Amino acid sequence: IGMITLVIVLEQLGLPIEGISLIIGVDRLLDMVRTAVNVAGNSMIACLVAKSEKQIDYRVYESVIPDSPPPIITAK
Numbered sequence: 001i002g003m004i005t006l007v008i009v010l011e012q013l014g015l016p017i018e019g020i021s022l023i024i025g026v027d028r029l030l031d032m033v034r035t036a037v038n039v040a041g042n043s044m045i046a047c048l049v050a051k052s053e054k055q056i057d058y059r060v061y062e063s064v065i066p067d068s069p070p071p072i073i074t075a076k
């Protein structure tokens with residue numbers, strides 16, 4: 001849907017639609033970065049809300065997954 005909207009906007013601005021091929025090449029990388037930022041932000045807000053509502057389970061929060069490398073920084 002985003003690319004369709006972009007084509008419509010380019011047409012309305014009188015810009016060449018051929019330029020969209022350049023944008024498509026970069027948009028894939030940008031989309032992956034946007035997704036990573038979105039997931040990280042949602043996770044952080046979920047933790048903040050759980051803490052403010054006193055619903056966070058610190059045993060789970062601070063637990064280590066079996067066979068995983070030790071954390072570099074530990075929460076105190």
